[in-house]
Amino acid sequence: MKSEPRYWLVKSEPSAYSIDDLKKDKKTPWTGIRNYTARNFMRDGMQIGDPVLFYHSSCPVPGVYGIAKVVSKAYADPTQFDSSSSYYDPKATKGKPIWYLVDIGFVEKIHEPITLEALKKDKRLTKMALLQRGNRLSVMSVEESEFKIMCS
DNA sequence: GCCAACGTTGGC
DNA sequence: GCCAACGTTGGC
Numbered sequence: 001m002k003s004e005p006r007y008w009l010v011k012s013e014p015s016a017y018s019i020d021d022l023k024k025d026k027k028t029p030w031t032g033i034r035n036y037t038a039r040n041f042m043r044d045g046m047q048i049g050d051p052v053l054f055y056h057s058s059c060p061v062p063g064v065y066g067i068a069k070v071v072s073k074a075y076a077d078p079t080q081f082d083s084s085s086s087y088y089d090p091k092a093t094k095g096k097p098i099w100y101l102v103d104i105g106f107v108e109k110i111h112e113p114i115t116l117e118a119l120k121k122d123k124r125l126t127k128m129a130l131l132q133r134g135n136r137l138s139v140m141s142v143e144e145s146e147f148k149i150m151c152s
Numbered sequence: 153g154c155c156a157a158c159g160t161t162g163g164c
Numbered sequence: 165g166c167c168a169a170c171g172t173t174g175g176c
Contacts, residue, residue: 011162035171058162116163134169136161 007142008046009053009130010068010104019054019066019109027071027105030139031079032087034099038139043074043100045141052104053142053150055130056113063115064150071105114150124149 010030012018022028033039047070054066076097079087092098119125129140 013162037171062163134161136170138161 006047006050007053007144007147008041008050008070009055009064009140009142011055011057011138013058014056014065015059018056019068019106022054022066022068022104022106023109025106027103029077030101030104031077033077033101033138034087034089035138038137039100041139041141042102046070046074046102048073051107051147053147054104061113061115063113063117063119064110065113066109067107067151068104069107070102072103074100074102077101119150122149 050070052068052070053064054068056062056065077099079085080089080092080097080099081094082088089098120131125131125146128142128146129135
C-alpha cells in the first residue's frame with residue numbers, strides 16, 4: 001500500500017447489517033469481503049483506531065449513517081474455511097488463507113444521515129472514491145479532508 | 153496472457 | 165426490476 005490512508009468507509013446493506021446492529025453489538029467482525037482491493041485495504045491499510053464511515057447501500061436513502069472505528073488487526077476471515085457458509089472458499093486453507101477482515105467497533109450514530117444526494121452536491125467531494133463512477137467497492141479509503149468535510 | 157462470458161453491486 | 169460498471173473466471 002503506497003500511501004497510508006487513515007480514514008475509511010465501509011458499505012453495508014442495512015437489511016443485512018445496519019448501524020443499529022453495530023450499536024447493539026458494540027463491535028463485529030467485518031466478514032464476507034470477497035474482493036481483493038477491499039481485502040487489501042483491510043489487511044494492509046487498516047490500523048487499530050482508524051475512523052470508519054458507516055455507509056448504508058441498496059436502501060431507500062443511501063448515505064453515511066454512522067461512525068465506527070477499526071478495533072482489531074487484520075486476521076483470516078473464518079467463514080472462508082466453513083463449507084456451510086455462503087462465504088466458503090474451497091481454495092483457502094488455514095495455512096494459506098485468502099480472505100482477511102478486521103473487527104469494526106461502534107462509535108456513534110449520525111442523527112441526520114449524510115445522504116448520497118448531499119454528498120454529490122458538495123463540489124469538494126466530487127473526487128472522493130465513493131462518488132467515482134461505478135465504484136462498487138465495499139471497503140474504501142477516505143481522505144482526511146473529505147472526512148472532516150463530512151463530519152462538519 | 154487475452155478476452156468473452158458471466159456474476160455482482162448498487163443507484164435509480 | 166433495469167441496467168451500467170466492472171471484477172472474476174475459464175477456454176484457448
